[in-house]
Every structure is written in structure tokens, then in C-alpha cells.
Amino acid sequence: MSPRPRRDQQLTDLPVRILSAAWEQIAQAGAAALSLRAVARQLGITAPAIYNYYPDRDALVTALIVDAFHSFGDALQAAVDGLPAVQHARRLYALGMAYRQWAITYPERYQLIFGTPIAGYVAPQEITMPAAARALAILSETLANAHAAGLLKPMPTGSISPDLQAMFQVWAQARGEAPSEVLYLTLVIWAQVHGLAVLEIGGQFPPFISDPGALYERTLEMLVNQVLEVEA
Amino acid sequence: MSPRPRRDQQLTDLPVRILSAAWEQIAQAGAAALSLRAVARQLGITAPAIYNYYPDRDALVTALIVDAFHSFGDALQAAVDGLPAVQHARRLYALGMAYRQWAITYPERYQLIFGTPIAGYVAPQEITMPAAARALAILSETLANAHAAGLLKPMPTGSISPDLQAMFQVWAQARGEAPSEVLYLTLVIWAQVHGLAVLEIGGQFPPFISDPGALYERTLEMLVNQVLEVEA
């Protein structure tokens, strides 16, 4: 019957310590193996104590997802900001490289964000959507800047079909009036990059792919060349 | 203390009934929520009885994955076989369409195969790899046929870098001597299609994407046109 510890021997910043303990466990055993009781054990507290800070396990997972999205968005933003605003192709390339780099550095976080590793958990979209939108916005803005500079190559085979046009105009009105091609390319490039990342992380590539990084770099390079004019 | 039921009131084909009960549960609540005890309840038996047919839960999951891979491969093969062997572009397009169709028809199966929804489970590669290779082989062969017919467009910007060439030659020697471009395109197309499918299934598209099918179709169409010459 241990009493409640005195404030000065008590753990401070318990909410964030819970988060980082959870990250440790996720990094070690994957997001699917996350356990409230194990987190509590690691912190030297009991499991119900966590309920003072997170109403249930799903809330903790949501906090982790928001956390991961911030880290992800920061990494992407830093990659773009690291290059002059006028070097659109290099910016796009750097963005793609940073995408994979973050994904393979924190594969569990990436799968926590984009996969469905948690048992009964469905992410509340009103919380995760804005966080996710940031990553998309960085790509979309990079392409929009290139478009404004007249560097966007015309789409190889015809333009986008009318129904897709309509779809993207709704999107454009909600965001910064980017043209349909920019929004379309945003999604397609994202899907390509995401597909490569997710296959690599999930170990789905055939074993002959000894250097996924080279495959990724080359594909990204071609993708950039296919979309943007080469700059001086 | 109910005794063991007599053979004629006993469930026959218990292994496959376990599998289909598991599929029902997965379709209902997702692969992450799969529970041996719930499967047993649904079949009117006790949980340990399952252990006569599957040594542990992971073995059951592995059987489910193999099952899903067969269904997936069959769907892809049927799509390709449904068109004359000479219509390479149409075959490639049909293959891509069948890919998404299967994925959105059985999203849980797709995520069971390509995601990591199960808690401590890691798929035994010696079992899943051959099954997965089949899907890749169908795409690879479709492209190889088009290449043999001289319909493969030259890669837009230069050729594949030497290190990638070397990587794919190892692969080519293990498979049917397909050229490097074919193998490279196999992976890139796969990643693009997989990326789109996984984003759609995971609900990661921005809400403005009201018609993901149209987006997919148009992208696949452009992908085919970008890779193959138009046929007569």
C-alpha cells in the first residue's frame, strides 16, 4: 500500500514523459505492440495513472500521431527551406529525398501515420487531417511556385479530364487557388513517393533490390525531370 | 462438462471453417482485431481446439495471408488473360484496374498482405515471398511481352544508372532474363499503383477527392501511355 509520492519525488511533465516512453516502446517493438501497462511500468507508475492525462489508449495514440506529423512536416519544410526559392527542381528533389529519409529513419512513426497498426484504432480525421495537410501543402506549394515561374512541363498526354478538373477546383478554392495540374501532380507524385517508401519500409521489395536508396533517387530524379523544366 | 460431440454433429472441414470465420471477422472489424477466441465462439467450439489445426495465431495469420495472395494473384491473372496477348497496352491497363479493384473490394485483405496490422506478427518471408512474387511476375511479364514486341518507349531521361543496372541483372538472371528497363518499370509502376491504392484505402486522400476511381483511372492511363507505344 504505497502512498502517493510527494510532489518533489514525483515525475514532472508526466504527459510528455508518457509520450516519449511510448515512442521508445514503438521504436523497439513497433506501434502494434504499444501497451499502456508497459509504458506505466517503464515510468514506475501504475497504468490507471495514465488516464489522468489521456482519457484512453486511443487518445494517447492520437497524440503520438500528431507528434509524428509535426516531426514529419518539420523535416520536409527544412528540406525545402534549405535551398533558394528560385531553384524549383532542386527543391522538389530535396523534398522527395527528405520524405524517404524521414520514413526510413522512423519507420514505425511512418507506419503509425500512414498504416493501420493499432488494433481497434481509427484516427479521428478532424485531428489528423490538418496535420497531414501540412505535408501535402509543402509539396503543393513547391509545385505551385514552379508553376508560377513557368517551369511546369505540360502534361504529356492531353490535359486532365473535366470531372477531375471539377474535383480539383473545389480543392483549389479551399487552398491557395493552385491550378488543377498542380494539385493533380501533388497527389500523383505523393502516391509514387509514398508507394516506394512504404514498400521499402515494409520489406516488400524483392531481395534482389540491394540498394533501395539508389532506386528511389533515380526514380525521383526522373520524376522531377518529367514534371519540371531544367533550370539554368 | 459437455463431452466431445459425436462425429455427425461435429463440424467438418474445421481448418477451412476457421479460415472463413477469420475472414468474416477481419472483414467486419479489420485484421488487427482478429481474435482466436472470437473465431472459436463463432464456430461454437473452444479456443484451444483451433490449436489442433494451427499451432498458434501466427500460423493462422500466415494461412490467411497465403489465401489472400492467391485471391489477389488470381484476380490479376484473370484481368490479363481476359485480353488478347497482342494488346499489350490494354493488358497493362486492365492489370492496373484489376489491382485497384481487388484492393478496394478487400481492403482488409490488402492491408493484411501489404501492411503490418497484426500485433507481434512478422510474415515468414519464405512463405509470403513466392506468393508476392506471383503478382510482380504478372506485371513483369506483361511489360516483358510489350518489350519483346518493341512497344516499350525509351526511358525519358537517359537510361538507368550502372549500379541499378547491376542490381536488375541479378534479378534478371533469377527470372526470365527480362531486360533492366522492364524490371525497373515493374517496380516503379507497382509503387505508383500501390501508393494510390494504399492512400485511398487508408482514407488518406484529402476529402476533396470525391472520386478516387477517376483519379486512379486517369493516372493509370497516363502511366500506360508514358511507358508503351500506342498500338494500332
Added chain:
DNA sequence: CGTTTTAATTATACGGTGTTTATTTATTTT
């Protein structure tokens, strides 16, 4: 046909999980 062996199923139990409730106690407020 009776007996023995075998195999399938159940009952029980252990340690794990998320979560709820009531209780204790340190801190804060009055």
C-alpha cells in the same frame, strides 16, 4: 465383439491487455 490406442475437444489456469471503480493521500484552497 471387447479392449486398447489414438486423437479431438474441453476445462482449467497463467500472464498479459485496456479500462472502471473505490480508496488513499498529498496538495491546494478556504
Added chain:
DNA sequence: AAAATAAATAAACACCGTATAATTAAAACG
């Protein structure tokens, strides 16, 4: 100093996967 509040715990509940031993139907054999 007393009362109120908040944070932590202890205990319990209902799940889970899984191991073990007991039970019993079916099969094999003499």
C-alpha cells in the same frame, strides 16, 4: 486548521493468446 481538490494506487472485470491436463469419441486391433 479544516475542507476541498486532484493525483495516484489497489482491486476488480472482461477480454486476449496459450499451455496443460482431463475427458471422451472414434479408430485400430486381437
